Amino acid sequence: MSDVKVLTARWGKKDSHTLASYKADGGYGALEKALSMPQPGIVEEVKISNLRGRGGAGFATGLKWTFLPKDIRPRYLCVNADESEPGTFKDRYIIENDPHMLLEGIAITCYALDIHLAYIYIRGEFPKQAAALEQALAEAREAGIIGKKLMGKDFDLEVHVHRGAGAYICGEESALMESLEGKKGYPRLKPPFPAVVGLWGKPTIINNVETLANVPWIVKHGGAAFAALGTGKSGGTRLFGVSGNVKRPGIYEKPVHYNLKKLIMEDCGGTASGRPVKAVIPGGSSSPVLRGDEIDVSLEFDAIKAAGTMSGSGGVIVMDDSVCMVRVLSRVTKFYAEESCGQCTPCREGTPWMESLCEKIEHGHGVPGDADKLLDMANHIGGFTICALGDAASMPVQSFVKKFKDDFERHIAEHRCPFGEGAWGVSQDSREAVIGGMRA
Amino acid sequence: MPPHDPTKPGDWKDLPKDQVARFDAALAPVLQRYPPDKKEAAMIPALRIGQEIFGHAGTAVQQLCAERLGTSPARAEEVATFYVMFHTHPTGKHLLEICTNVSCCLAGADRMFEQLKRRLGVENGGTTKDGRITLREVECLGSCGTAPAVLVDEKVMEERVSPQKLETILGGLQ
Ligand SMILES: Cc1cc2nc3c(=O)[nH]c(=O)nc-3n(C[C@H](O)[C@H](O)[C@H](O)COP(=O)(O)O)c2cc1C
Ligand code: FES
Numbered sequence: 001m002s003d004v005k006v007l008t009a010r011w012g013k014k015d016s017h018t019l020a021s022y023k024a025d026g027g028y029g030a031l032e033k034a035l036s037m038p039q040p041g042i043v044e045e046v047k048i049s050n051l052r053g054r055g056g057a058g059f060a061t062g063l064k065w066t067f068l069p070k071d072i073r074p075r076y077l078c079v080n081a082d083e084s085e086p087g088t089f090k091d092r093y094i095i096e097n098d099p100h101m102l103l104e105g106i107a108i109t110c111y112a113l114d115i116h117l118a119y120i121y122i123r124g125e126f127p128k129q130a131a132a133l134e135q136a137l138a139e140a141r142e143a144g145i146i147g148k149k150l151m152g153k154d155f156d157l158e159v160h161v162h163r164g165a166g167a168y169i170c171g172e173e174s175a176l177m178e179s180l181e182g183k184k185g186y187p188r189l190k191p192p193f194p195a196v197v198g199l200w201g202k203p204t205i206i207n208n209v210e211t212l213a214n215v216p217w218i219v220k221h222g223g224a225a226f227a228a229l230g231t232g233k234s235g236g237t238r239l240f241g242v243s244g245n246v247k248r249p250g251i252y253e254k255p256v257h258y259n260l261k262k263l264i265m266e267d268c269g270g271t272a273s274g275r276p277v278k279a280v281i282p283g284g285s286s287s288p289v290l291r292g293d294e295i296d297v298s299l300e301f302d303a304i305k306a307a308g309t310m311s312g313s314g315g316v317i318v319m320d321d322s323v324c325m326v327r328v329l330s331r332v333t334k335f336y337a338e339e340s341c342g343q344c345t346p347c348r349e350g351t352p353w354m355e356s357l358c359e360k361i362e363h364g365h366g367v368p369g370d371a372d373k374l375l376d377m378a379n380h381i382g383g384f385t386i387c388a389l390g391d392a393a394s395m396p397v398q399s400f401v402k403k404f405k406d407d408f409e410r411h412i413a414e415h416r417c418p419f420g421e422g423a424w425g426v427s428q429d430s431r432e433a434v435i436g437g438m439r440a
Numbered sequence: 441m442p443p444h445d446p447t448k449p450g451d452w453k454d455l456p457k458d459q460v461a462r463f464d465a466a467l468a469p470v471l472q473r474y475p476p477d478k479k480e481a482a483m484i485p486a487l488r489i490g491q492e493i494f495g496h497a498g499t500a501v502q503q504l505c506a507e508r509l510g511t512s513p514a515r516a517e518e519v520a521t522f523y524v525m526f527h528t529h530p531t532g533k534h535l536l537e538i539c540t541n542v543s544c545c546l547a548g549a550d551r552m553f554e555q556l557k558r559r560l561g562v563e564n565g566g567t568t569k570d571g572r573i574t575l576r577e578v579e580c581l582g583s584c585g586t587a588p589a590v591l592v593d594e595k596v597m598e599e600r601v602s603p604q605k606l607e608t609i610l611g612g613l614q
Contacts, residue, residue: 086541086580117475124488124525125581127595160473165484165523168579182483183515184522200478243543243584250585285542285580315584317543331542335579341522424545435585 004229006217006237007210008253011097011435017132019139022100028145030216034108035153037219042112046215048223050235052256054090055080055171055208056284056312057388058301060233065113067195068203076199077110077118078180078206081133082164082171084123085284086335087315090239091209093251093435095122095129098213099136103146103159105212108219110157111150113205117158120209121176124165133161168339172387173206175341186343187387210239210314230256234300238311244318245271245425250434257300264295264318273426275320279404283312285332286392288399292321309399320425325404326411327423329396330358336393344385350377351393358397361408362423364416371401371408452504455494460504463493467508480511483519487526497526524578525594532567532574534613537591538601540577543584552588552606553577559610573613 010016010025022028034042047062068075079102083091094102106118122130137159140146148156167185169175175185177199198204214236218226227235234256240263243249247269254263260282264270271277277292282299288309290297297304299311319328337351354377361370374397382394401408410418417423452460466489467482474481486509490501502516509516520526538556540549560568560575567574583589586599590609598609 083582084580087543087584088580089582089584089586092582123582124484124523125578125591125594125597128597162473162481163484163488165488165519166525166578167523179484180481181478182480182509182511182519184518200475241585243587244546249587281542317546317584319546323546328542331540331545335541338579424548424550 004237005253006226006229007094007098007101007213007239008251010101011093016097017099017136019100019136019143022098022104026220027100027216028104028151030219031104031107031111031145031151034111034219035151035155039112039114042108042219045218045223046112049214049218049226050223050230050233051211051214051218051226052234052301053208054210054238054314056085056286058234058311061207061211064195064207065109065205067193068113068205069196072203073114074117074202075113075115076202076204077106077113077115078173078176078194078199078204079106079118079120079212080171080173080176080206080208081120081122081126081129082168082176083126083209084168084171085286085313085315086332087241087243087281087284087317088313089241089243090251090314092126092129093239094209094213095126095132099132100140101216102133102209102213103136103140105215106159107146107150107157108215109205109207109212110159111155115205116156117160119160119162119180119199121162121164121170121180123170124163127163130161130163137161167341168335169341169387169389172389175387176206177204184341186341187389189386231298231300232257233302238299238314240299240314240316242268242316242318244316245273245275245277245320245323246318247272248434252434254299257298257303259296260290260299260304260316261296263299263316268318271318271320273320273322275322275426277318278321278323279319279325279328281315281317281396283310284315285317285335286395287312288395289403291403322419322422323425324362324417324419324423325400325407326358326362326417327419329400330355330362332396332400333358333393336389340389340393344390346381346384347390347393350381350390353377354381354393354397361411362417364411364414366408366412368412370412371405374408375401452500452507455500455504459493463489463504464508466493480509480515482509483511483516484523487516487520491526496528496530498528502528532571534573535576535591535593536573536609536613537576537578537581537594539579539581539583539587539589539591541580541584543580544588547587548602549588552601552603555603556606573610 170185174188333355337355378394378397382391486505491497506516581589
């Protein structure tokens with residue numbers, strides 16, 4: 001398996017975030033190349049690359065781009081830098097270490113799709129990263145890369161940073177557009193999809209930060225080279241963010257089809273405690289949990305789907321056998337109860353029910369049948385809501401109860417948490433973090 | 441002028457003139473980012489500026505934002521109450537927010553949160569008696585690899601926070 005670095009190659013270099021450093025390493029060369037290509041040719045390369053969305057759903061990027069109606073203008077680009085899925089912490093490092101790579105990806109995308117206005121929607125809790133983007137944008141405007149002309153070419157492009165204000169739901173693409181329009185983040189019914197009716201009712205492409213950061217490499221090396229880094233219908237590398245009970249948590253750039261067990265046991269050094277892996281959440285807190293004996297799987301979108309879960313946002317959370325699964329699920333259900341926007345009844349009402357029933361079991365007040373009741377609640381939320389937050393809230397419940405039924409039954413039988421005070425497991429305060437190959 | 445009581449319906453015209461002028465000056469460049477007929481898109485930035493200048497985003501500030509963006513106060517209120525980073529009531533001088541989501545708790549955040557509550561004598565969302573610190577439990581801050589994470593004054597992200605580091609952070613919040 002190759003160890004080509006598409007995204008992290010420049011991380012850790014001195015002043016890697018500056019335009020001077022980026023240009024010294026050949027930065028904006030891909031934009032220059034793109035500007036000499038026919039626009040549909042760029043889209044074609046992205047299609048060939050098998051680039052798939054890194055925001056969670058893994059949708060084919062090139063295909064999404066072709067959904068734009070031919071003759072409606074203006075069109076907009078929204079860059080999703082909301083990064084709020086628990087366990088996910090990758091986009092921020094792209095922004096901190098190599099913001100110009102993202103800007104170059106945005107510029108190429110806009111040129112290819114005839115878009116003249118783009119917004120980077122960044123979560124409000126990332127003030128430092130928002131400032132880094134503003135600074136990079138200022139540099140790019142000053143240098144005549146972005147603005148009235150795109151690197152001297154007659155193509156005007158404006159890119160703006162728009163900061164959110166604390167709401168997980170605004171990472172969902174239609175809620176993001178509502179929020180950007182100055183409203184609360186209520187997701188919209190789909191169809192119509194954003195590519196047809198998006199921001200201010202106009203065709204809009206929404207892509208994740210990491211997705212777009214790959215575009216310069218694809219243009220530079222060709223779609224086929226990118227596809228070759230991956231396998232099947234998934235090209236390239238990904239940033240996997242590993243957290244929880246591992247020796248070396250952090251960001252690892254690996255081919256899309258890297259093995260989950262290898263990532264945890266070799267790259268991250270296994271559990272910090274040396275105890276067996278009990279559970280792994282492989283792609284952000286919404287993805288169904290895997291038992292320790294199920295982690296020998298490829299992280300590739302379709303392969304891991306066949307294993308009953310998803311690699312979603314690439315956020316891998318590892319738990320050793322000292323951790324109480326009911327405690328963890330309680331916290332996960334609390335998250336979705338907090339973050340449900342309140343628009344759909346099953347989600348608004350159901351998520352707090354799941355949380356309180358989970359808490360009840362955790363505190364030893366559960367009665368036989370409660371685990372099944374939890375499942376029943378989850379089954380009545382997922383699939384019955386406007387957006388996928390309902391599914392995101394149900395999948396952890398369904399998988400935790402199914403895979404760790406023992407933990408639930410023991411709480412109910414013993415009328416207490418068998419893990420007691422230490423339900424979160426042995427403390428991990430002394431670990432080292434590794435970000436893209438460097439010590440953080 | 442006495443501070444405006446945010447629990448009462450306010451009128452932006454009662455807000456101190458010099459602060460309103462500062463608000464307008466800060467808002468003007470932000471408005472350039474949106475198409476001229478889409479001014480209300482600046483609601484989040486406007487409320488954020490208002491909150492910074494007036495201390496919180498209560499009804500008078502909401503009204504001011506709505507007035508400047510050409511939309512209804514109800515729209516401003518809907519936004520101010522939807523997002524957790526807007527405070528419709530005054531908070532303590534400093535805001536200390538600790539993530540207690542899964543990765544942070546696996547790194548000891550639950551115990552630190554308990555320690556903080558005892559140490560400051562407040563519950564979640566409470567403000568210390570001297571008005572110095574408001575403590576809040578928050579959701580994942582996107583720092584799970586360097587957990588536990590604490591956000592100070594919605595500006596500075598403290599990562600790999602240990603109980604000792606927490607003491608240092610608290611000491612800095614004067
Ligand atoms: C509840 C919810 C939260 C989401 N949060 C994010 C997020 O924080 N960042 C992100 O890029 N995508 C997020 N998504 C996925 C987006 O809706 C969308 O699929 C993505 O931005 C598309 O970009 P991509 O194709 O490049 O991945 C979320 C989806 C849902 C349902
Ligand atoms: S879980 Fe605390 S920062 Fe992600």
